[in-house]
Amino acid sequence: MSLGEGSTPLVALPSIARSLGIRGLWAKLEMMAPTGSFKDRGSAVLVSAALEAGVTEFVEDSSGNAGASLSAYAAAAGITAHVFFPDSAAQGKVDQIGIFGAILHPTSGPRQAATDAAVSYVAEHSLPYLSHNLSPYFLEGMKSFSYEIVGSDASSITDIVVPVGNGSLLIGMFKGFEELRASERISSAPVLHAVQASAVRPLVAALNDQEWRFDAELKTVASGISVSQPPRLQQCVDAIRLSDGSAIAVDDDAMLRWQYRLSAEAGIFCEATSAAAFAGLEGMVANGSISEDARVLIPITGSGLKEPLTR
Numbered sequence: 001m002s003l004g005e006g007s008t009p010l011v012a013l014p015s016i017a018r019s020l021g022i023r024g025l026w027a028k029l030e031m032m033a034p035t036g037s038f039k040d041r042g043s044a045v046l047v048s049a050a051l052e053a054g055v056t057e058f059v060e061d062s063s064g065n066a067g068a069s070l071s072a073y074a075a076a077a078g079i080t081a082h083v084f085f086p087d088s089a090a091q092g093k094v095d096q097i098g099i100f101g102a103i104l105h106p107t108s109g110p111r112q113a114a115t116d117a118a119v120s121y122v123a124e125h126s127l128p129y130l131s132h133n134l135s136p137y138f139l140e141g142m143k144s145f146s147y148e149i150v151g152s153d154a155s156s157i158t159d160i161v162v163p164v165g166n167g168s169l170l171i172g173m174f175k176g177f178e179e180l181r182a183s184e185r186i187s188s189a190p191v192l193h194a195v196q197a198s199a200v201r202p203l204v205a206a207l208n209d210q211e212w213r214f215d216a217e218l219k220t221v222a223s224g225i226s227v228s229q230p231p232r233l234q235q236c237v238d239a240i241r242l243s244d245g246s247a248i249a250v251d252d253d254a255m256l257r258w259q260y261r262l263s264a265e266a267g268i269f270c271e272a273t274s275a276a277a278f279a280g281l282e283g284m285v286a287n288g289s290i291s292e293d294a295r296v297l298i299p300i301t302g303s304g305l306k307e308p309l310t311r
Contacts, residue, residue, distance in 0.1 A: 001047060001048045001051065003035075005033050005043075006033075006040075006044075006144050006148065008028055008033060008148075009028070009032055010027070010028050010152055011026065011027045011028075011029060012024070013026065015265065016265065017296075021285060021292050022285060022291075022293075022294045022295075022296055023292065023294060024295035025297075026296070026298070027266070027297075027299075027300050028149075028154075028298070029268070030145075030300055030301050030302070031268075031274070031300045031301070031303040035072045035096065036096075036302060036303040036306060037065035037066075038065075038169055038301045039068075039070075039168075041144050042168055042172070043069040043070045043132070044141055045140050045141035046070070046130060046135050046137040047073035047074060047130075049137045050130060051077045055130075056080065057080040058074070058080075058081060058082070058128045058129070059083075059121055059122050059125075060081060060082070060118065060129075060130050060132065061083070061084040061085065061114040061115045061117070062084075062114070062132070063085065063093075063223045063224055064096075065301075065306070066132045067093070067097045068093055068100070068306075069132075070083070070102075070132065071100035074101075075101050080101075081100075081101075081102040082103045082121065083097050084105040084107055084118040085114050086107055086108075086110065086111050087106040088223070089223065090223065090307040090308065092305065092308075105117065110216050111228065112214075112227075112228050112229055115131075115133070133166040133168070133231055134231055140172075141172070142168050142172020142176070143172050143176035144176070145169065145172065145173050146172075146176025147176055147180065149190075154295070154297050157296065158190055158293075158296070159190055159193060159295070159297070160190045160191070160192050160296070161193045161194075161195060161284065161296060161298050162194060162277060162298070163195050163196070163222065163225050163276045163280075163301060164195065164203055164247075165196075165226065165230065165273075166227050166230045166231070166232065167230055167232050167235065167239075169299065170194060170239050170240075171235050174239035174243060177189035177190065177243075189243060191243050191244050191245045193240070193246050193248075193280070193284060193289065193290070194245070194246075195276050196248075196249050197220035197222045197226065197251075197255075198220070198251045198252075199220040199226070200220055200222075200228055201249040202214075202227070202228060202229070202230060203237065203247055204248065204249045206233055206237050207240055207241070207246075207247045214228035221252045221256060222276050223273065223307075224271065224301065225273050246284060248280045248283050248284055248287075248289070250276055250279040250283060252272075254276075254282070255273075255275045255276045255279050256272060258278040259274075261278075268300060269303070269305065270300045270303065270304050271302040272307065272310065273301060274300045277298045277301075281298065
């Protein structure tokens with residue numbers, strides 16, 4: 001089933017590329033997906049598989065975007081969705097989940113608490129757990145991102161910078177490019193880079209062999225990547241290493257600066273999580289992880305309309 005996901009616009013950002021000192025920069029506007037985020041790619045495949053299997057009710061946990069996405073596709077399929085989310089989730093995202101008819105389960109504590117509560121609910125009620133963080137079907141949907149790059153105006157890109165929480169887009173892109181290379185549709189794949197928040201950076205720590213422990217007292221405006229225990233952490237590490245990429249952590253001030261800059265200079269109003277990728281790109285150019293000859297693509301993973309502005 002489909003709500004029209006995929007085939008999102010591609011926008012060149014030449015003035016920002018020049019200011020960063022790189023050869024080219026493109027933004028792929030995943031915020032233009034049916035529910036306003038890249039998660040629709042995975043939801044379309046996952047809910048289609050659930051519908052085919054006869055699922056009538058399922059459980060999901062999310063910081064917001066995935067819950068809204070799966071709720072929308074569930075509504076279209078006539079399936080009841082239970083969505084667990086942290087009570088700190090942006091109200092716009094909570095409203096979006098609710099308007100699609102999902103049963104709301106707010107959970108106190110950090111993002112991981114919503115996952116734990118969802119798992120307990122699944123065990124107590126014997127319901128399918130359609131976790132976008134675990135489902136192979138969700139990853140299959142993410143591969144479409146890579147296929148859309150081939151033959152586009154950005155087909156010559158050398159690097160992709162993506163904000164990473166659970167890593168479904170990162171892993172899905174890697175799988176997609178590997179398939180394209182195996183079928184000889186491309187001879188080489190872009191280098192993949194990950195960006196995380198300084199407050200929540202398990203992938204950056206794992207990739208760089210750093211010590212890091214989650215501190216619930218440290219907050220970040222990037223709710224979409226505030227994931228302390230990503231279940232596919234090793235797959236994320238492998239995707240970065242096998243593509244010869246890198247990972248960097250950025251602070252909230254840098255994210256917010258880029259959120260405002262993209263709006264003012266490019267007319268792109270993204271959520272803070274998406275802006276993190278641009279802050280990360282700036283840092284990667286500065287530390288040499290991305291060269292001045294690079295042609296970079298960044299997915300705008302979610303719309304700024306879903307969250308209150310932080311000044």
